[in-house]
Amino acid sequence: MSNHHSPVDDHQVRISDSPEIPPAINDNWQARRELADALRRLNMAMLTADAPTGQLRAVAAVVHTEAARIEANERVYGRKALSNLYTSRQQQNPDLLHEMSPASGWSNAVAPGMHIWREGERVHARVTPDWSHEGPFGHLHGGVIALLFDHVLSIGQRMVGSIGHTGTLTIRYHRPTPINKPLRMVADVKRIEGRKKFMAAELWADNACTASCEGIFIASRNALPPASPEPDKADT
Numbered sequence: 483m484s485n486h487h488s489p490v491d492d493h494q495v496r497i498s499d500s501p502e503i504p505p506a507i508n509d510n511w512q513a514r515r516e517l518a519d520a521l522r523r524l525n526m527a528m529l530t531a532d533a534p535t536g537q538l539r540a541v542a543a544v545v546h547t548e549a550a551r552i553e554a555n556e557r558v559y560g561r562k563a564l565s566n567l568y569t570s571r572q573q574q575n576p577d578l579l580h581e582m583s584p585a586s587g588w589s590n591a592v593a594p595g596m597h598i599w600r601e602g603e604r605v606h607a608r609v610t611p612d613w614s615h616e617g618p619f620g621h622l623h624g625g626v627i628a629l630l631f632d633h634v635l636s637i638g639q640r641m642v643g644s645i646g647h648t649g650t651l652t653i654r655y656h657r658p659t660p661i662n663k664p665l666r667m668v669a670d671v672k673r674i675e676g677r678k679k680f681m682a683a684e685l686w687a688d689n690a691c692t693a694s695c696e697g698i699f700i701a702s703r704n705a706l707p708p709a710s711p712e713p714d715k716a717d718t
């Protein structure tokens with residue numbers, strides 16, 4: 483991330499206080515979520531259907547044509563550039579990380595669409611990985627589990643300051659994690675030493691903890707104060 487010393491991005495990362503995914507900030511971002519859902523459906527269809535070759539090629543051609551329509555618009559690469567564009571137009575920024583993250587982004591088709599919220603001194607998350615995240619037969623890929631942990635812990639840092647880089651993640655995989663059912667995560671801050679935040683999280687399926695994680699996150703030298711649990715309108 484070329485802009486990782488900018489405090490702007492940190493300010494825009496808020497932790498929801500609701501277990502429900504908030505509505506999109508406007509119709510354009512609602513439409514992005516709808517397109518991401520459609521793309522996930524297409525991917526799932528391809529992965530799970532015994533489709534004939536000709537049909538697969540025909541759909542690929544249609545998708546390329548439709549992608550070209552969207553590509554013809556002005557291009558804006560990355561959250562920072564998009565944030566700057568909206569600011570220059572005096573438009574409201576959505577929570578770009580929550581919309582675009584590869585781990586949780588509601589508007590990013592490669593993300594499993596996680597929701598993270600705060601309750602007291604912990605963050606919780608809910609996510610339902612599917613066949614597109616399969617590792618061992620019928621179970622969740624361990625690298626996807628690492629992604630989910632990294633993201634939940636990263637966001638959890640906002641309870642006690644700014645988001646720092648992941649320094650070290652240590653994961654213990656206790657038992658295979660199922661796919662196609664809602665998973666729950668919970669994370670908290672264990673202690674802070676200087677710029678280091680020691681975080682921990684668990685991943686739960688039904689009544690079993692399938693994996694647990696400890697993470698050390700290193701705050702920037704010009705770190706920000708803790709986030710308010712209430713969205714701070716002045717930050718948008």
Ligand SMILES: CCCCCCCC/C=C\CCCCCCCC(=O)SCCNC(=O)CCNC(=O)[C@H](O)C(C)(C)COP(=O)(O)OP(=O)(O)OC[C@H]1O[C@@H](n2cnc3c(N)ncnc32)[C@H](O)[C@@H]1OP(=O)(O)O
Pocket residue numbers: 483486487491492495579632633636645646647648649650676677678698700701702703
């Ligand atoms: C800088 C802040 C920017 C934050 C991010 C931008 C915010 C944007 C907002 C929202 C976006 C959120 C998006 C979600 C992000 C998901 C998380 C990721 O994917 S992050 C990508 C994966 N991680 C990396 O690529 C790190 C690569 N490594 C580095 O950049 C450096 O090595 C870094 C920053 C980790 C440490 O560099 P040093 O120069 O700041 O650290 P030194 O001064 O050497 O050490 C400070 C203390 O930390 C310990 N330390 C250093 N590295 C450590 C490590 N890897 N593990 C554990 N401890 C470490 C040291 O021992 C030292 O401890 P002692 O003060 O002596 O007690």
